[in-house]
Amino acid sequence: MKRSKTRASNGSWEDALTDADEVIKLDPSSHRGYARKYMALHGLGDYDAAYDALLHLISVSEDSSDEEMNRLRSNYNRAIAAIDSATDAIFKLCPLVLIDLAMGQLCDREGRRRTFRSETPFKKLVSEAAIAGVDRKHIRQIVVEYFKWVMLSHTWEGEEPTFKDVTEARSVHDLDRSPLDKKLRQFCETARKDDYRWAWSDTCCINKDSSTVLGQSLVSMYSWYEEAAETLVYLADVLSSSQIDALIKSRWMTRAWTLQELLAPKVIRFYDREWKLFLDDSDHPNHKESPVIKQALSQAMGLSPENITSFQPKHLGVREKLRLASTRNAGVEEDTAYSLIGIFSSDIVPQYGLGKVALGQLLENIVARTGDVTVISWTGKSLSYNSALPDSLAVYSKIPFAPPPMDINEFDTCMDKLRTGLAPQAPLDFYYRVTQLPRATFSDRCLRLPCAVFHVTNIGVQKLGGIRGNDYRAMVTLLGKVKFRTTDLMPLNKPQKLVFIHPWLRDLHDLRDGFESDDEREAESNVGSDDKWDSNSAESDGDSEHSTEYNSAPNSPLHAEPAAQMDPYTQALQLIVWLGRPFNALLLEQQSNNQYKRVAAENEIVISGVPYHTDPNDIEVKVLEII
Structure with missing residues (x-):
């Protein structure tokens, strides 16, 4: 026994193993011989045999109070537990x-x-431990x-x-x-x-x-x-x-x-x-x-x-992900949606047989989870799941309208006109009404959308277009004449059922977007290719995904974090200036239950903006339910 231990300490593993076998022959009931055999086999690198010897050693020494045996047994149990824990962790990922x-x-x-x-890798790991x-x-x-x-x-x-x-x-x-x-x-x-x-x-x-x-x-x-x-x-x-x-x-x-x-x-x-x-x-x-x-x-x-x-x-906004998906095709209709579950971190439950309902569920989930309404910026055919959603992801390949940057001098001029032309309280009242609106929500096929609402007072057919739809001309409160094309039949005798909406009120949060100084224009002209890409990604906090890509909806100044704290009155004036800029409007038709359906336009309905001389109290802002 002592000779086997001495030879093991000198690295003479084969001789130590021979001595251990002799000890076992002399006293098969002694766990010490098996302990020496296990140590020798491990030293030789025969981990399969060493593991078997360790298991046998543990079985024959269950009642032993020997300190070395207790240590080996304890280490073995802890090793098995640690390996199982590590294995369970990897199994959750694979x-x-x-x-x-x-x-x-x-x-x-x-x-x-x-x-x-x-x-062998497992047995070696246990034996080492x-x-x-x-x-x-x-x-x-x-x-x-x-x-x-x-x-x-x-x-x-x-x-x-x-x-x-x-x-x-x-x-x-x-x-x-x-x-x-x-x-x-x-x-x-x-x-x-x-x-x-x-x-x-x-x-x-x-x-x-x-x-x-x-x-x-x-x-x-x-x-x-x-x-x-x-x-x-x-x-x-x-x-x-x-x-x-x-x-x-x-x-x-x-x-x-x-x-x-x-x-x-x-x-x-x-x-x-x-x-x-x-x-x-x-x-x-x-x-x-x-x-x-x-x-x-x-x-x-x-x-x-x-x-x-x-x-x-x-790191990528909702609209940009939809653009990437817009050129992809699936052999099974539901896979158009299910292939994007991971990219959008969606929690919809896959179920084949739903057809385009699966796409509706995905887009609904995106809006519900993020509040991002760039999903509804499209032209073409509506999805039966909800009229605010498109029938196909292909529509997202088109870059939606966004107004050009506003010169800072023009912006300052507009601000000065508003300061002198409006009663001080009017912009503030409007600003507070807008900021009290909740973010967009989407559940049970119903989109609850905060927006500015403009009512149609008169509508007529301007040109018959056949299968491409008809051209219409509408008179709209505050906005004046608005032209659009749709394949839907418009209620010419009931124009009051129609409203145009400005849906981007609470979409994005960069106050400075859309206002450009001379210095900024000069800086942008010197931007290298690497910097160009930086503007195409958007960090998001928590579950929210906001897009600042070139193909986003217009940006809203409502939830800005300006470098210097801005007083509410100035923020209110900036909001009114922003509403005076061109925007992509949506056309809705009121239903009998006071809900609305979107009228699918063949082209974007670009409105020149709300005139700056408009009394802010006349601008209606509310949440509409779109089905």
Whole structure:
């Protein structure tokens, strides 16, 4: 016994093991011999055998009060608990089912836990902790490294291998030799060559027969791509000899789901149809960091290079995200909405069979959660879910009207005219009425929208336009003549049912937006390309997402944080100046229940603004319910 211990202390592990075996032969009931054997096996680096010896040692020394035995047993229990805790943490981030690349089989979370416990990394970790004590940081590092996974991003091409197919075949390697089965196998082989153990493909790793599993997968998919070690993108229509334009023109760039599969991952590698690295670019392990690829994606998408490499949903405004989605198509109607759940951090519950109701639910959820009403800035056909919403995301590809910046001298002139032309209390009363309005809310298919309301007093047809709609001319309180085109039939005999509204009262919060000094114009003319991108992103606090991109609705000064504290009267005058600027109005028709429906205009209805000589008390502001 002493000789085994001495040899172990000198690093003579094989001799120490021989001595330990002799001790066990002499006294099989003694736990000390097993302790020496365990130490020797661990020292030799035979962690599988050392782990087995440790388990046996613990079982034969349960009643022992030996201090060394108690320490080993305690460390073992603490190590198992720490490993389970680290494993549970990673399981909260990873897909429900992954492909075991060593076996080619599908494996759920508990299956992966069992696999880990049967392999050397786990046994080494436990053995080390039993001797040296529990190092939770080290345990987390080993667990994360073992369970890291790689994701496949691709476009569906037909009858892809399903969860059932792979389960019945028992391995991806035993699937039929069809081209689509080959795609899955080559993905697995490529990932395996890169030393990954676990991989995920949407074709076979989601049991779509379970609505619960499918729903959870759709909601979690963005985070799975975000947390993955790497995403391999297979470009089925890109030849090996292709140049960078082939990526931009690929089908992969047009699909709804691949938007999040591009933005969410930290690391991406593109592969052509032969599973060769795109552009033969092996110099950049992460193609998001490839200058050529990054710049091409940035220009094609109208997105900053920084958002290509390190996209964060909260750093981009609602309207800008909708613009990115507007050019994408989905084979299943509901996927137009469900593919954006992660990008918008939405909490809608996926349910196939809803059709365009799914899009309505998504847009409703965006407004309800953020209060951002740029969602309703569009032209075209209304969604039956709610008339304020568009029938398609494609409308968001169009840049909505925004008035040009107002010269600071013109602004000062307007302010001076208001100071001399209005009774002091009138602007203040109006300002307080506006600031008391709540933010927009949306629930149960009803949009409750704070706005300025202008009533139609007369309406007539100006020109018949056939299928493109009719041109109308309306007389509107405070605004005068307003022209618009719509395919809807207007109630010519009941103009009082129609109102135009200014819906941007509480939208955005930068007081200075829209007012430009000479110095600012000169500074803007010297802005470099990097600075240009900074204006295309918007930080948000909490759950609110505000957009300050070039294609936003006009900005409101109501909730500003000016550098110097501004008195309420000056703020009130600025609000009136702002209302006097051109704006994109919405046309609503009153319903029998005092709710309103939006009249879908074929073109933006741009109003020149509320005349500055208007008595603010005559401007009606209220919350309207739009269905």
